[in-house]
Amino acid sequence: MVNFRKYVSTAAVLASGFFLAQSTVSTVLYSQMYDSPRSNLSLPSPISSSAEKTILSAKELVDINVNTMMTDPVLKNATWGFVVYDPKTKKVISSYNENTPLVPASTTKLLTTETALNLLGENYRWMTQLEYSGNIDENGVLNGNLYVVGSGDPSMGTNKAGAWSYRDIISDFMSGLSREGIKKVNGDIIIQTALFKGNIARLPENVVWLESNNYYLPVGTTREINPANEKLITKKGNSSSEKKYFYVSPYMNQMVFAEKYEGNGTLTTKIPDAPAYLANTFRTTLVKSGIPVTGKVTPRMTEAEPENRKMVSAYKSPTLGDIIFYTNQHSDNSLAEALLRTVGFQKLGDQTLESGRVVVTDHLKESDFDMNGLNYMDGSGLSKNNNITPISQVKFLTSLMNQKYYNTYLTSLPVGGQSGTLKRMFIGTGNGQIFAKTGTLNKVKALAGYLKTNSGKTLVFSLMVNNYAGSVDMVKKRMEKILEPALDL
Structure with missing residues (x-):
C-alpha cells in the first residue's frame, strides 16, 4: 500500500x-x-x-490503524471486532464492531479455565488410588481384588504440567504392594472410574475435527475402541466443481465436512483410555516382577455391595493451577474439555458436555457476564458454533482483576514474544507486554487478554477476526499493527 x-x-x-x-x-x-x-x-x-x-495521540494512532485495516485486502471482507478497554475508568478507549458475535476459537478457554478456578480453587487435584479387598495370608497371597480408582485425571500419564508418567505411577503402586507384603494376587484388577461412565457421547455441533494436522478426540473412556488401531478415514466428495473432503470419525462413525485435507489419512488418537492403560500395564509389570495375578483387568463402574477396601497408594495430579497454566500456554484442547466435564461433575453430578455447559453459563450469569451474543458450545473452542462479542470478553476479563486467583489466571496466559502460543508474536514492539489467549481455526484468528502500557497501566483488549483472506501470518501481523500504538496509551 x-x-x-x-x-x-x-x-x-x-x-x-x-x-x-x-x-x-x-x-x-x-x-x-x-x-x-x-x-x-x-x-x-x-x-x-x-x-x-x-x-x-496514542488513541488517535489506534483509531487510524483500525480505520486503515477496514480497507486492508486481508481484512476488508472479513467480519472482525476490536476493543481496547480501561479497567479503571470502565470506559472503552477504542473499538470496532464491539457488539458483534464472533467465533472466538481457543479464546473460549478463557471462560472454561476461569470457571474451574472459581468453582474448584487453584489447589484442586485429581486422585488415582490403588486399593485392595480381601486379606493377605502368611505367604503374601492376596485373596481379594486390586482396585484402580480414578477420578477423571486428564493429565494422567501425559507428563503435562508436571504430571507423572504411567511408569512413575506404576512404580509407586509397586512400592505400595511391597509395603503390604503382597507377593501374589488371587483375584482381579478392577478399574473403577464412575466419574466418566458411558462417556461415548456426541461432540458439539460444527466441531473442527482436523485443525493444523491435529486430530481431536474428547476426554474420557474409549474402552470400546482400540486406540492403537484408530485411524482417520478420508473420502473425497462428489462435487464436480472442486475437490472436497469428508472426514469419517471412527470414534463416532459420523461424517463431517471440511474444506481442506492436509494429512496423510492415518492419525492416531492422543487420548487412550487412561485408566485401562494404567491397569493393564500395571498387571503386566506385576507378572514380569514375579507377582502372579490370577484374574484379569475388568471395569466396574459401580458396586451394589461394595467390598471393604484398604488404600495402598494414592497418586495426586498436578494442581488445577498447574493444569490451567499448561492448558492456556499450549492451548490444550483435551485438558480444556476435561475441565468442562469436571465442573459439570462437581456441580451437577455427571460428566456430560451438557452439564459442563450449564455450569459454565450459570457461573457466567452469576458473575454478571454480558450474555448478549454468547453461544458456549464446548470447553476448548473447537466448535465454530461458539460465539462471543469483543465487549463481553473485555468486561469479563476486567471483572477478574479483583479475584483472589487473578495472578494465577494472568500468569497462565501466554506472554508476547516470550512464552506459549504468543512466543512468535510481538517479538519486537510489545515483547513482554501482551498477556493473552490466542485462538486459531480455519479462517478464524482471535486474541484476548491484558496489555501493559509503556506508562505502566493495564488495559484489557479483545481482537477477533473471522473469514479473513490470506494466511494466518498475515492476520497476525495486522493484529500486531493494531495493538502497537495501544502500548503508548
Whole structure:
C-alpha cells in the first residue's frame, strides 16, 4: 500500500489529528463514505514514523490503524471486532464492531479455565488410588481384588504440567504392594472410574475435527475402541466443481465436512483410555516382577455391595493451577474439555458436555457476564458454533482483576514474544507486554487478554477476526499493527 503520508504536509496531518480528536470513536472508525464507490477518500497508512507519533495521540494512532485495516485486502471482507478497554475508568478507549458475535476459537478457554478456578480453587487435584479387598495370608497371597480408582485425571500419564508418567505411577503402586507384603494376587484388577461412565457421547455441533494436522478426540473412556488401531478415514466428495473432503470419525462413525485435507489419512488418537492403560500395564509389570495375578483387568463402574477396601497408594495430579497454566500456554484442547466435564461433575453430578455447559453459563450469569451474543458450545473452542462479542470478553476479563486467583489466571496466559502460543508474536514492539489467549481455526484468528502500557497501566483488549483472506501470518501481523500504538496509551 502506498504511504500517502509522504505526500501530505504537516499542516494536513495536524488538521486530521484535530478532526480525529474531536470525533467520537464510532465516527472515527466507520463512515458510509468508506463504502461508497464514488468517494475519492484515501485512508492513511498505519502510522510509523516517530515524527507523526509526536503529532497524534496514542488513541488517535489506534483509531487510524483500525480505520486503515477496514480497507486492508486481508481484512476488508472479513467480519472482525476490536476493543481496547480501561479497567479503571470502565470506559472503552477504542473499538470496532464491539457488539458483534464472533467465533472466538481457543479464546473460549478463557471462560472454561476461569470457571474451574472459581468453582474448584487453584489447589484442586485429581486422585488415582490403588486399593485392595480381601486379606493377605502368611505367604503374601492376596485373596481379594486390586482396585484402580480414578477420578477423571486428564493429565494422567501425559507428563503435562508436571504430571507423572504411567511408569512413575506404576512404580509407586509397586512400592505400595511391597509395603503390604503382597507377593501374589488371587483375584482381579478392577478399574473403577464412575466419574466418566458411558462417556461415548456426541461432540458439539460444527466441531473442527482436523485443525493444523491435529486430530481431536474428547476426554474420557474409549474402552470400546482400540486406540492403537484408530485411524482417520478420508473420502473425497462428489462435487464436480472442486475437490472436497469428508472426514469419517471412527470414534463416532459420523461424517463431517471440511474444506481442506492436509494429512496423510492415518492419525492416531492422543487420548487412550487412561485408566485401562494404567491397569493393564500395571498387571503386566506385576507378572514380569514375579507377582502372579490370577484374574484379569475388568471395569466396574459401580458396586451394589461394595467390598471393604484398604488404600495402598494414592497418586495426586498436578494442581488445577498447574493444569490451567499448561492448558492456556499450549492451548490444550483435551485438558480444556476435561475441565468442562469436571465442573459439570462437581456441580451437577455427571460428566456430560451438557452439564459442563450449564455450569459454565450459570457461573457466567452469576458473575454478571454480558450474555448478549454468547453461544458456549464446548470447553476448548473447537466448535465454530461458539460465539462471543469483543465487549463481553473485555468486561469479563476486567471483572477478574479483583479475584483472589487473578495472578494465577494472568500468569497462565501466554506472554508476547516470550512464552506459549504468543512466543512468535510481538517479538519486537510489545515483547513482554501482551498477556493473552490466542485462538486459531480455519479462517478464524482471535486474541484476548491484558496489555501493559509503556506508562505502566493495564488495559484489557479483545481482537477477533473471522473469514479473513490470506494466511494466518498475515492476520497476525495486522493484529500486531493494531495493538502497537495501544502500548503508548
